[in-house]
Each structure stands twice: as C-alpha cells, then as structure tokens.
Amino acid sequence: MSQDQKRPFRVVVVGAGIVGLSLSHCLQLAGIDHVVLEKHDKVVSVQGAALIIWPQVARIFDQFGILKRIHETTVPVCRERRRWPDGTINHTGKTVQTMSKNFDMPSIIFDRQRCVEHLYDxxxxxxxxxxxxxxxxxxxxxxxxxxxxTDGRVEEGDIVIGSDGVHSTIRQQMxxxxxxxxxSAVPETDKNCFSTDFGGLFGVSDLTEDLKLLDSESNVTFGHGHTEMLFTQPGKAYWAIIFKDDHHKPPVRRDGSEQAMEALVEQYGDVPLTDHIKLKQLWKQRSRAGLLNIEEGMLEKxxxxxxxxxxxxxxxxxLTYHLPLCLVIHTDPPKMTADLGLGANIAIEGAVTLCNILNRETKSDKHRHFTTAELSALFTEYQAARxxxxxxxxxxSGKATRMNSYQTYFGRFMTGYVAPWLAPIQLxxxxxxxxxxxxxxxxxxxxxxxxxxxxxxxxxxEAEGASAVKYLVAAAAGGVAVSYLLMQRVEGRAWRFGMTF
Structure with missing residues (x-):
C-alpha cells in the first residue's frame, strides 16, 4: 500500500474567521480530516460591528449545534426604522420580524466577534x-x-481552501x-476585479439610558454621500457610517489609525443616526471602532x-442594511440586498455547498485521493451552484449602498418614496x-x-413566480404614481430628496 493510500483525504483551510470556522464545523461533521490555519495568535474578528444571521444560515448553525446558545444570548429585533437624512422616520418596517414569523425562529443580531466566539466555542x-x-x-x-x-511548520493535504478574506493570500498563491x-486557467480580469468607492467607520458603544433606544432595534438613515446604521442589543449599540470616497481599482489599504478615525468623526460628527442621536455622541461612548475600505467585486474563476x-x-x-424594494423584482433567485452581514451569510452558504460535495465524494472512502482533473470538476460544480x-x-448590494447614500436622483426617489410601498413583495x-x-x-x-x-x-x-412578477410590475407602477402625487404635497420637505420641485 502506497503512502497516499495510507493517509486520509485531508483539507487545509486558511483563515479562521466566520467562514473558516464554519468550514471546520462542516468538515468535522463529515468526518473529513483537516486543519484550519489562522495567522493571528487568537481566533477573533475585529472587522465590522454587528451582524444579522438570516434563517437559512440559522438553520446551518442549528446543524452545527450552536443555534440554541446563540438564541439564549441575543434579543430578537422588536423595532425597525428607516430614516431621512435629518434622522426623522421615513418608514417603520418589519423585515427582520416578518422573517422570524415566517420561519418560526427568533431573529439574530449580534456582534461579529460574538459570532466568531460561538462558532469557535x-x-x-x-x-x-x-x-x-x-x-x-x-x-x-x-x-x-x-x-x-512563516515559522517553518508544514501542513500537507489534498486541497487548500482560501477563506482568508478579501486580501486573500491563498488567492494570490493560486x-x-x-x-x-x-x-489560461485564471482570467486576466480577475487580477483587477476588486475596487473601492466607499469607506466605512464601524463601532460599538455602551447602550446608555440617554440614548433612549430599545434593547434590540435597527435604524438605517439615508444621507447625501453617506448612509448610517444603528443596531442595539442589551448594553450595546452597534453603529456604522458608510461614506462615498475616491474610486480605487485595485483597492488601496486605508489608514485605520485613531487619528484617521478622529478626522472622519470631525467631518461626520453631526450626522444623525436617529432624530436625537448624532455620530459624535456614539463615538464618545465607544468601546471599540474600526475604519475600513468597502471592497466590491467578484472573480470569474x-x-x-x-x-x-x-x-x-x-x-x-x-455593505448596506436596507435594499430599496424596487430592486427585489422578478428574479429567480431574487436579486436581494446584502443586508447587514448578508455577505457573511452567503459565504457560509458557500462553505456548506463545497462541503456537501466533498462529503459526497469521500463518505464511502475517507482515503480517496483525487487527480487535479477530478478536483477541477468538483470545484467547477461548487462554483456553478453558487x-x-x-x-x-x-x-x-452595491446598487443599494448607492441608493441609500443618494448617489443619483433616481436612487433618492426610489429609496425614499417608492420602496415603502413595495414592502410586502420584498418580504x-x-x-x-x-x-x-x-x-x-x-x-x-x-x-x-x-x-x-x-x-x-x-x-x-414557476406559475406562481410568473404571477408574482405581474403583481410586482403593477405594484411598482402604482407605487411610483402614488409616490409622485404625495411628493407634490411635501414641497416643504423636498430638500430631503435633494431636488427642487
């Protein structure tokens, strides 16, 4: 028996963030040998603040055996508001609450770091x-x-999975x-497919009584060149401001120093996140904060x-929390928002899809090894599915961010006036x-x-889907017409839309 036949099929995962830890759960449940390599000295996530786990990933977490504990340590969202640039209410929605009802499970919104801790623990x-x-x-x-x-240690395996983020070392190695x-195996365009047009300042602050917020609520505020988000859990306020920045392709590393963050707060400190809370108030009460580029893009291979x-x-x-409802129409699968953390949700789905394929191919023989041609077929199947x-x-998600930050007149109109009319369809x-x-x-x-x-x-x-499309088109047309009539009666508030009537 050769050495290859003696050793089991083995996976080397690079990156122990939300995706890498999810991969380890999937591989352990499949009985597939693997190792997860993390460059930091401890498993922790410091990028971003809050994260929403949507039902399809909550189901996966239930399979991992961690959902019950997450529910025990979070409070379901009880109020959702979208706000005009001055912080007053544009619309009170029920997206998260409706999902909870539809799928018969409490909603989950918590610190990204807590998500990593639950996955690791x-x-x-x-x-x-x-x-x-x-x-x-x-x-x-x-x-x-x-x-x-870098310390000279070696991990051997059959494949290497890069779950090491947008600045992936494994992607470059590939x-x-x-x-x-x-x-010819990698499209030349892939090497320059990521870009940045927005930056994000994220933070976590103490939830004090003077903020007058509920224990679990969400607020999304539109703005001229920026959009804000504020979410709460007992004792904590998670917030972010996403702001328009210079275009960079490929992205350049942003200065994330305390001085750079202070400069941004000086610029945006008076931006409202609600009708009574401004950014500078949350900044003073922060327990941690971070400044990042918001990269966008997708590889062909x-x-x-x-x-x-x-x-x-x-x-x-x-990154955006609210998708203008006019974008969620007649697509299958629907083109949806990258609601807060939906990028993480989709990434976890990808980990599950890949592991389903690996389990199918190795479950009857854990010592099976594959040629590169066989692996290419399996990886092609995984990418095609995702x-x-x-x-x-x-x-x-990019379109939604641009609409919420008023990058176009059309976007301002749709997100501020048409979107609320289409809420039932979006849900x-x-x-x-x-x-x-x-x-x-x-x-x-x-x-x-x-x-x-x-x-x-x-x-x-499919017939139901076609019927839904017809209703969507009619509803959208009606929403636009009604919204236009309403706008004629709110000339005094036209500044919110950024146009003169």
Missing part, C-alpha cells in the same frame, strides 16, 4: 484550529499540497501557481489546481430566497421547525 474539536500560523507559501507535490507557514502551470476559494476571497459585496446567487448579492421575495438556501445534506437539523411556512416558499411553482 461550539466546535466539536478545537484541535483542528492552529493559531499563529501565517502562510508563507503553498507547494504542490506529486499528489497533493504542502502549506508552509494565481502565482496558475501563471507557472497554466496561465474561484479555483485552480488544488486551490479553491470561499467567501470574500472570491466575492465581496458592499455563482448566480453570489453575484446577485454582490451586484445588488415574500426575501423569504423565498432564504428558503432556497443550502444546508448540510448529511446531518439533520436539531431544534428548528422546517414545517414553518417560510421554508415552503422555496418550493413555489
């Missing part, structure tokens, strides 16, 4: 995760790969290897050789899309009710 075996393991290079052997870390082995990418290393969406859905989120389309999300096909769910009405929407017939 809930791992069946934490020994699969190696910290202080920064990748130096990936070498190809006759039948696999060798991942060498490109470098393809350039030597098969230059997510794999090459024994490399495959999952999450932000392959597709990166802009590409349309991921691209829809990536493209539409149904979102429910349908969430219901179609993947789950692990080799382990059962544990606590959720998959007979809830929301899950049934993913099974709707």
């Amino acid at each position: 809930g791992l069946p075996d934490k020994s699969y995760v190696r910290t202080s393991a920064k990748v130096d290079r990936v070498e190809h052997t006759e039948s696999g790969i060798r991942v060498v870390t 490109w470098d290897h393809a350039a030597k082995d098969d230059p 997510w794999h090459s050789g024994r490399f495959v990418l999952v999450g932000d290393s392959a597709h990166k969406a802009s 590409y349309v859905r991921a691209k829809a989120f990536t493209d539409l 149904r389309k979102l429910s349908e899309a969430f219901a179609k999300g993947p789950k692990l096909d080799y382990v059962p769910t544990r606590t959720i009710n998959e007979d809830a009405p929301g899950w049934k929407l993913g099974e709707k017939k």
